[in-house]
Amino acid sequence: MAASSRDGAGAPSPGAPARPPLPGGRFAAHGSLAGQLVRIALLSVFTAFGVWAVLPLYVAGNWWGIGLVAVVVGLVYYVYLSKRAVPAKYLVPGVVFLLAFQILPVLYTMSTSVTNLSDGHRSDKAQAIAAIEAFSVTRDPDSPEYVLTVATTGDPGTGELAFLLTDGEGHAYVGTADGLSDLSGADVDPAGKVTDAFGYTILSPTEVNARSDELQEFAVPTGDGAGIRSSGLSSAFEGSAVRVYDQGCDCVTDTETGEVHTADDERGAFYNEDGQRLAQGWQVNVGLDNFARFLLNPTFAGSFFGILLWNLVFAASVTGLVFVVGLAIALTLHVPRMRGRVLYRVLVILPYAMSSLAMFLLWRDMFNTDFGLFNRMLGLQIDWLGDVWTARAAVILANVWLGYPYMFLVATGALQAIPRELGQAAQIDGAGPWQAFRHVTLPLLMVAMTPILIATFAFNFNNFNAVWLITRGGPFSPDNPTAGGTDLLITYTYRLAFNEATAQYGYAAALSVMIFLIVSVISVVSLSRSKALKEVDR
């Protein structure tokens, strides 16, 4: 929905009347006819997006969402039709996206960081109970059977599954993880298969096959411990649950074995006496436990602080090295009447103009043990990326190669801004070339370079590509397979959330928040020393 507001962006508005108190200042009262037409056209497109955004929300009965869309649409109309809100006309397009896709995710990250959200703790307790019961459904001899059509409300590959079911009399139902309800207005073929239903995308046999694992675990709760599960790809049966939830003891009892799992509302799962849990848990607030684990639990704290230290060393050494190399090259070429300077310049900044993503992968392959360029040229058999220290050196080397041209460009620009006479005057006063550089040129250079160095440090602190594309965080020691030798905090976070057997969103979010705090401290300290903030009052 927020997508649409960008189309209201460029709307050249007719502007505010010529009255001084208006924040936009003195502007003409009326815009051109073309400007008016463009504004009307963009607002119409925007309205169309608003309607498009409301429809699925209406179908899903999401009234909060509809309210939000209405507020955004109303706000945009107010801003672009009012003659007063001139600055807002220029700020709204970018700010809407900033709020929706940066600030909101940041807040959401913070709220996720105090939960145990992960695979097995995704839904609320009621849904977890329904899933446990439905999943334990076994077939009764007289249980009703349905013809099954698998559908989804979202994308065929990833959207939430729904069972479109027809019973013996041809009556159609829709079953989701929330329960069973009537399906009206569906097209049913003679075999009982649903061929079309409003709001649902019917999966083709191939698409169903691709999600057969999910299908195995999908069940429609029908109340009183009963549920509907699929048997094969085109039929489903209703049966009764073996595991039944009892509100009195807040526990799940297995009617066949008599085993009891009691709810633990602090950990968000059902546990039996031996501490074994049922797979389906629910999301609970765990307070600062996620943070405590990284800071206090010996294993995790070891990984965390080890990674943090390497992360700081990595960012500092890359920043330092690219600065030294870039500045040295800039100084070497900073001389009048040198032949071939333009050619040198072009060749030296070549790495900067190459795609860094592809070049990281290239460096990784040059370090390959069996086929890599380095081992073949040197006649060695070193597993460069398999040893912690050579892997770290390799990551730093590749980053220096990619990063120094930028420093060279910046340093060249800064050197040209310093009058040559200053250095010459120092030399006339008896200073050697090194003294003149050290005490005259360098201090002046640092004024321009400090903000760049801070930015480079901050960038490299979170340089995901640099590590992930070369080593994927490895090498890993056998006793700690989650934290690798070259892992940065950001690659560690990514692995916890997206690259492990079970996704641990709560922990990953907590790590994100900690990275944020660390970078904030570094930035606040360095910003308070630079003059950037004074710009605000200009």
Place this chain on the structure above:
Amino acid sequence: MTVGDPETVRAPHTRSGAARFALWARRLGWRHAVMLVVVAFAIFPVMFVVSAALNPLGTLSSAQLWPTGASLDNARDLFRNTPFTTWYANSLFFAATNAAVTVLFSALAAYAFSRMRFRGRRVGLVGLLVIQMFPQFLAIVAIYLMFSTIGELYPAVGFDTRWGLLLVYLGGALSINTWLMKGFFDTVPKELDESAQIDGATHAQVFFRIMLPLVTPVLAIVALLVFVSTINEFLMASVFLRDTDAKTLGLGLYQLVASQRNANFGMFAVGALMLSLPTLIVFWFLQRYISDGLTAGAVKG
């Protein structure tokens, strides 16, 4: 790359050859020596990737620093065996669209911040600096969870679609780039737009007809920076685009050498050059702005 010796060409006749050479070596000769080393370091990976792209065998183990033969087999394989054109189109779509829209949004905001005084201006400017400390990709877990829901409601902007990822990228449109632009806007004399307003121009006309043409260098720089960073973006793209046909070229190349590192290296090398090509072109055309623009941004912080 060896560069001629300027002093021997135009040397005064009064000095002996050895003395002239010593003078040249002290003044310029060592600079050339240093530069030759630097250039060798700078270009050897590029030479290697070019040579691997042309290598008829197309494996990592047979690729040399110098081309051992020239063939287009790797390029042909890349076109035939992978959805290369789709990947490439996706990459260019994200980079170009994000660069264009970011420049527009950032310029609009920078104009307001530079030329207007309003409540919340200071908060807005400081806020933009603060939000930089929490880069978007740090919130990737939340973005992923958000789009799991959004994708259910609007499949058109869900995972594996172009629009979903583009929306996320545009969330970063207002950033440090807005500061860079604002600094540049501040250098344009206020008298210019004031006189236009007296002549009856609206604020929109001032922005589009007077300001934008005057700040072209900074627009070019921001477009370049956003284009390059988008085409090289991996983290968020890898979370959003999982379907082979939805991938960007960067993700595709990663996948290509993840499974068959040795055998597919020739194809990868061609892809790497193709991925660098748009960046090289953009650099070539914008090179006169680059040094100035970057330093201007540096001083302005």
